[in-house]
Amino acid sequence: MLLRWAAAIGAAVLLVGVVEFLAVSRIVEQRVLAQTTAELSRSVRGVEELLRRPDAQSGTAQADLLDRLDDVRRLRGARHVTLHGPGGAVIASVGRVDHAPDAAAIREVRRSGRATARVDRDGRGADERIVHEHLVPVRAPGGPMVLAVDMPSDLVQTLLADLRRLHGAGLLVVAGVAVPLSFALGGWWLLRDQRRDQRSADTDALTGLLGRRPFAPALRAALAAPEPDQWALALIDLDDFKYINDRLGHRHGDRVLRELADSFQHLRETDLAFRIGGDEFAVLLPGVDEQQAASVLERARAAFTVAQLDVTMSIGVASAPTGGAVDPDELWERADAALYEAKRRGRRQTVLFASIAEGVAVTADKLAATQDLLTGDHGFGVVFQPIWDLAQGRVLGHEALLRLPVDAPLDGPSEALRLADRLGCAPLLDALGREAVLQRVADCAWYGLLFLNMHPASLRTLRVADLVADVEAAGLQASEVVVEVTEQADLDRAEDIRALKSLREAGFLLALDDLGAGNAGLRALGNIDFDVVKLDRAVVGRSGIDPAADATLAAARMFAARTGGWVIAEGIETAGDLRSFHATHDPNLVSPRLGGQGYFLGRPAAVPRSILTRLEASLPNPG
Incomplete structure (x- = not known):
């Protein structure tokens, strides 16, 4: 009886462990796929902007398109990135193409306008190769296109390998204390890996600053917090950075970006700096208005100027009270409008939203x-x-x-x-x-x-x-x-x-x-x-x-x-x-x-005036 009971307990533990492992494996895999697809959907905006350019068919535009696709590949760690045109043909491709996406799936994404992701397995046993295939719609003047991105499954497989190892150890021990202990240890290992990967995803590898992913949650949390009573948001953009990259190379451009990130060490300890794009940065400054924030940011500008005498930055600053009075998207639009005005005025400018507020109403x-x-x-x-x-x-x-x-x-x-x-x-x-x-x-x-x-x-x-x-x-x-x-x-x-x-x-x-x-x-x-x-x-x-x-x-x-x-x-x-x-x-x-010209001399009209028309206004003698 005792042996049968022990066998029943062991079988139950084995069954529960297998079912739980399969369920957790599925959840982890689907969450990683969904999160990666969402991030890729945001990345295609830059591709869409290039495709809308009037010179989209020129050699320069095609080179810029390949560079943008390569940026997506490198930043996401993808195997390859391919842009499929309205008819399904390949428009541009970067990386090693060792897997062809399903043509029917591409047509469905193009028709529905919704991104999809699936797991593709090739081979068996030790030779099995697992690829996460993401298909993202791209809006273009000539019709909808599709961006196909093949991602390695290393992160998911590492998590599942840890989980499989720990469950295997737990299933060998059927004693009442060993079973929950194995699950506790499994949860700890999983949490450790999750936190490690979360830190890696939230940090920009080049500059060491916080990246784009944690920026939006941080901005929402800042404006929702009861203290301090206001926050300032600064958007910073390097002037003519593309020219710097083209003239001196990407390695020099990377050094400029790192030195700009280092200059943020001269901000206050409570200020948060993010790298949100190629040469685009954001800083959240608590407890200051726009003028005070601009003064703080001048410390970073001064330090950066010492390191890079020939590189300048433009800054747009906007502030808002906390407590939900201003939506995060609205604060972003204000700071972006100020940055746009700073770029329009020329190099090395800082513009406060308050100084241009009357002429800006983006809805x-x-x-x-x-x-x-x-x-x-x-x-x-x-x-x-x-x-x-x-x-x-x-x-x-x-x-x-x-x-x-x-x-x-x-x-x-x-x-x-x-x-x-x-x-x-x-x-x-x-x-x-x-x-x-x-x-x-x-x-x-x-x-x-x-x-x-x-x-x-x-x-x-x-x-x-x-x-x-x-x-x-x-x-x-x-x-x-x-x-x-x-x-x-x-x-x-x-x-x-x-x-x-x-x-x-x-x-x-x-x-x-x-x-x-x-x-x-x-x-x-x-x-x-x-x-x-x-x-x-x-x-x-x-x-x-x-x-x-x-x-x-x-x-x-x-x-x-x-x-x-x-x-x-x-x-x-x-x-x-x-x-x-x-x-x-x-x-x-x-x-x-x-x-x-002017209303006194003639109002605008749908039809131009005859060359024989005489001016009726009384003209003074110019001499």
Whole structure:
């Protein structure tokens, strides 16, 4: 009886142990698969941005795509990463491909738009090879694509091997104390491995900082905590880091990233630093407002400047009270908007969200409206505002102005372009705007010059020959088109200067727009031979009462008088504006060619004015 009882106990222990081991094995494997799939779904956003670029088919874009896929492979420890196009064909692949994904599974992911993961076993016994296959949908302009990622199962197999070893030892001992003890030891080993792997997953291997994974939970916990009463979030981005990598190599780039991480040691002990992307970092600072946080961050900037004299960083800072008053996503958007403004202003800038809050209101409906414009679901409208030769009183040309759909929740095309720029799609939206303009020009009788605005980001991807062909298809020649770039563009960049010179060589005229809106316009005049200088409306409005405005206007007219170009005043709203513009003429200079536009001279209209139209406004004598 005792032997039968002991045998029954032993059989029960064996059965329970086997069932529990199988159940735990399944749970561990499925959780690892689900977590890895979720992380890969976030990683494809960078791939999607590259596929939306206007030059996505160029050699440079293809190289960037391979680099991004290789980043995914290295950061996730994958065997290989393959991008399958809308038809299932392989678009790009990195790593050693020793396993072909199931074509039917790829079609299902492309159809459903949902990521999947499965375990693939090849061989038997000691030769068995286990691969975790992840299929993640990728949104692309030409149709849905699928990213196939093969991951090794080392982590899962290590955990299961530990569990199998401990259960095997426990099953050999059927005594009442040995069975729970084996399970306790098994739980301890499993917890130890889990904590070790958790620490590895939460830490960035290159810099030793916390990684992207723990950032969101830390931000949520910070804003939900009752103390301290407020937190600041800083987003930090290295200026021109891609150029550093391309020029000096990834090994030097890695050293720069480590030195930036080391500079965070000069922050307070309570501050938490994270590496959330390639050259993107975040810092959580408890108990400080934006101004105080900026002061703390200057310590890190100073230390980093000592280590890297030729590398700079841009910083965006936002703060919020705790207790749920501000959602973590909203605080992120604020800090991101501040960082965007810091990058727009140039290198080595720190911008506080409070200083730009009135002009920033990013909402889901605004982002959706911008996406509709990018996908062509809602197109631009086009109107033309006349620009007058003020000496002759005749139409010089028209500036093409974009108009949004009447129900769009955006504050004009400029906000749409700003949001598109933050999405990395400004060149695409700008190209769609030019396409709408040229189509409208082709549909109407055209007179004089066409003033065509171009977003600064478009200069870096512009194909001048394509623009010439588009202009000629609309019935114009390049010499009849004035390409406008704003003075707030970074016209010190060699690639931008080359693009503008290529436009001039192709026959286009060049205009510097919004002179006086910032402080970079006069420097731009020294880098590029502009044919037209357009004065910001604030300069015209302040002329005669603001010495700075008068100096800007005088400098523009002197430039035009010496080069034979045009000075065009924007925003002429009243007869007084027109008189003020003429009154600043210097009789000692050769009279420049003066032009003007504004509501006083003519409102934008759907149809351009005839070249024979005479200006009805009373013109003062410029001499």
